[in-house]
Each structure stands twice: as structure tokens, then as C-alpha cells.
Amino acid sequence: MSIVDRNGGFGETEYFDKPVIYDPISESSFDISGKWSKRVELGPGLALIVTDVTFPRHFVVRFDIERAPLLFCFILSGKARSTINHGRGGKTSIDGNNGTSHISFFPKSRGVSEFSAGTPARIVHIQLDPILLSTLLHGEFDDIPPDFYAAVEGSLKSRYHCSGIMTPNLQIALYQMLNCSYHGLTRFLFLEGKALELVAFQLEQFLFSRKREKSPQVLRQSDIERIHEARDIVIRNMKQPLSLMELARQVGLNEFKLKRGFRRVFGKTVFGYLHELRMERSRLLLEEGQMNVKEISYAVGYMDSGRFSDAFKRQFGVRPSLYYKNKSFSYSGGRGSLLP
Template sequence: MTLILSLSAYQELVYESEENQPTPDASDGFDVTHPYPVKLGNGYTRCIDLRAGLNLDIGNYQLHDEIITKSSDREHQIEYTFNLLGMKAGSYGFFGSGLAPGESLEHSSIQPTAWVSVHVEPELFCQWFGHKGELPANLQPLIRKLDQKYYERYGKTTSAMQMALQQLLGCPYQGNTKRVYLESKVWELMALQVDQFLETQTVETTSKSLNAEDIERIHYASEILLTRLDQPPSLMELARMVGINDNKLKVGFKQVFETTVFGYLHDCRMERSRQMLAAGRLTVTEAAKAVGFANRGYFAASFRRKFGVNPGIYLNDKRQKSKNSV
């Protein structure tokens, strides 16, 4: 069954229902946990007020049934959201301020959902990233008028972002120290988002100067990486090998393949190792070495993040299926 609710009705159920009384942290009144409404699912949401204009929200729940929320046009703050569990796990969304057009959003009940979301008032953002409250020109697209649709960007969570998220969720402090620590992680994650935004702006500018020969060289670079997964060249070496400068290779690679050179290499290594394990002829350690991982533990963690399963379990499952099919 699919439940259809207006966004305001959904938020009232989750945050304001009399059956869903919030539980403030006994030592930190700014940190409030809302049990998820039992009529909708199981789990919780946390609302953490770090300072005026800066809010951290954390959700972890499993829906009973699919929910569709419908919203009308509304004012939008600056926001970023990291998806930790569920259909979109390992991805993020980064949004500027301005107009959020009305839309319908589907919330799946197939898997548990977990996320970390931060909302920032535009004035506070300008204080942090601007000079005397004014943003530099390259960041101004993030602040739009109420009659302009907000900026939005989606992507894969990087290793630096994952580390900051783990530290945020595992905060070891209480009281004011906890508030300061969480705020530092929130701004660290924002800085990583802003850095990617600026990189995107650079890519868009550089892409206008890419010609057919440049694109051909970038594809050649990808082919070199595929043949040298175990011992890949450095960015500078790769650029020399294909006859292009390293900056154009870096931003051009992002334009052509929608990922960084390292991100492309990492994804190729993961997919090649998965294919090797699926064939059932190599051990996990042998597959890791074959694609350039010296540390088996790091390989296992990377494989688990990419495919959602431990490589040893994946290998045993494939070998078992192979035996049963004989």
C-alpha cells in the first residue's frame, strides 16, 4: 500500500504528533530525538540546533509502506543531505537557497533509511564563506532570489566526506563541547561540498575549451588506467603519456566521465575485483593484489562500500552457486 501525504502533513506526523513526543538529551537540551510514528514505521529522527540559523538533522527508520509526499512552492535554505542507508546510500545532494518548486517525492519501504541533513540560513552562510557578509562572485550562484529555483547538485560521497560523517555520528563529547564538535564537522562537510561546487564551476569553464582531440586523449587516458589497475601512473605521468596538461586532464576527465581520475580508477578496480571473485578462481587476497590493493582490510572495506557485501561472503556465495549448478 502507498500512503500519499502533503509535506506539511508528513512533517506534522513525524515532529509534532501528540503520539510522538520528543525526547531531549538529558545533558544536551539542544539535541532532541523524535521516535518515528508507529503508524508510518520504526526508528527515529534527531533534531540538533547548533546555533541560530544552523540545524543538524539525523534520521534512521524503516517504513511500513511506501510514502509519497507532495509539496507546493516554498522558500529553501542552503542544505546538504548525505544518504547513509537505503536505495541512495553513498550519495549526497547539495542545494542552494531560493525557490523550491512543488514536487512529489517517493519514500521507499524496501530498505531501512538513514541520512544526515544540514540546513543553513543564507545570512549565516555568507558570514562564514564571505568577506564582511558578502560572498565572492564564484559562490553567489548558491544564493538566489525567492523567484529563482535553487541550485542543486548530486554526487557520490567521497572518502573525506565519509570520514567526517563517521566522526560526526560517533561524537564522544557532551554539553557545549559536543555542540562545538558537531558544528565543526558540519562546517567541514560544508567546506567539502563548496569545494566540489567550485570544482564543478571550473569544469564547466574548462569544458568549453575541450576540443575533439582533447576528448580523444582523455578516453585514451581511461584505457591506460584499465590496463594498469595494479600499478597506475600518477596524474602527472598519465597526462604526459596522453599529451595533455594535468589540469585539463583532471577537469576534462570529470566532464567526460562525471568522476575524478582517482574515482574512475577506484570504480574500475572494484568492478574488476568483483568479476574475479564472481569467477571463483581467486581468493580475496589474490583479487585484491591483482587490482593494486596491498592492504586486504582496506580492500574489503572498499568492496563492502561499493557492493554492500563483504568480499569473502560474495566469493563463497558465488562458489556455492557454481557447485549447485553442476
């Protein structure tokens, strides 16, 4: 059931609180607002929810949670704001912006998630039962920070949230998941594996790597903005990359701060990021089938197609020539394979 509210300060607002159900075997769905969100039950304690929509009006989803799962959230586009009420008047507000990811755990809580009108929202959620995560970790909790340990234990009194910028590893895994070309049980297993891979990448970024850092240095907002500018320059100059010295000069940072800050923000070195960018771009060009291997190697910045072939094999486990000929290696089935 939906309720339209024209007096709430946002203009026309639409509310929904019904669940979304998706059957990964038959690939049929029952959704709550005209095919905008799908839920995939991947197994006991593990579920995938994908939202892809541009709402015509301010949109609010209400939720009421008793025993919460651990929630891993990835915002590929758009913005969302969640307001969570919990325990003795406590309230937490979470702003989810384009390119960010989040881990949260809020048992015995209720609240709303809000989406702006006219802004495309493409968001992936993975729900993971704390008991399942504990089982997957085989009881090895030494690397888990204390504030997250209570959530893994499933304590109804604990609250947890952390967020950050999505790393290249997360972006690639999300792309592969959303463009799954498999069907039936193979599709089911592929999605389950990718969901757990995303959980692993996010835990490494937010929790395990932070635990290993002895004296993390806080980056100023101005430095973070310059590091994002450096990333954009790397993307624009993929074919003819700048030297680290020149890149640092263009964004107004010294080399040391750029190297350290880039790894902190994106989880990769500058040239590690460039390498993954080239590999993913070349894989997409191979799947399009409009260029041969030599042309693609030039297009992504390799003057020697042999070196490109070696790099591609290290990244994907197969030579680009074989990938080009045999599309069974393809991860991509088109944007509509999981979503409408």
C-alpha cells in the first residue's frame, strides 16, 4: 500500500512499506512500485537487493526492524538519506552519496529512507546474518575492531555504521554482478559468490586494513578533493598517463601526500588504479567486438600488444585473443540481465 502526502514539506511524497521478492531461479519478481527494486534470496542469512529507479516524486520507504541483519550498501548513483530511531530516543542520520559504500547494523529500530525526485538511484544492498558472518570468519575475531565485534555477535544492544568511497575492486565486482549473463542455478551461484566477494572487499577496506594501520593520518577535506581531482586526471589520460610528479603538480600536492592519500581514499596506488582501469576498459572493448586485440591495446595505452596480453592474462586468467573469440568468458550480459 502507498500513501501520498502533499503536506509534509517536500511537495508530493510517496510512502511504501511492503517487501520486495525476487526468485533467482525463475527470474520473476514481485515488486512494490512498478519494477524498481528486486530482492534475491541467495541462501540462509544472505540476500541481495538491487534498486534502479528515477522517482517521479520525493519517495520515502518506511522500515521497522527487530533482529537486524548486517547491511552492506553500495550507492552507484543518486543520493539517499536514512533516519533511524533506536533505543531511548536515540537517532542516527546517514547520508548516502554517489560512489560511497556503507556497513550498518541497527537492531530494534525503525525509520525512513528518503529519495529525491528526478534523481536516478541505483543502489545495491547485501543483507548478511551476523551468525553467517561469524561462521564464515571461522571464529577468528582478532582483526575485528571492538566496535564491530558486538555487531558480529548479533547483540540487540549494539549499533554500528561506517562509510567510505568505493574502491576499484568494489566497482568492478559490482559491475560484474549487475551484468551477470548466467541463468538458473549457475546464475544463483555466481551472484552468491559476488555478494560474498563484495562483503570481503568492504570489510578489508573499512575494518581489517584500519586495524593494521598503526598511526593513520587524517586527510583534510581539501586534500580529499584534490585526490579525487587526481583520479579524474588519471581517467582522462589513461592512454598517455602523466608521471606521478606531474600529476602531483597539477593537483597541488606533493608526491608523498598524493601517493599516501590516493591509497587511503581509493585503496590502490595511482598506477595500480590506472592498471585496473585499463584492464576493465579493455575487457569491455573486447566484449563489444568492434576492435581487434592490437587496436584495443593501443586504445588503453599499451604500445606493445604482447605486454598488454600478458597484463590481461594476469588480471583475468585468460589471453585477450581467447577472450575475444570465446564469449563464454564474458562477465557481461547487458544492463538488463539482473534489473529491468
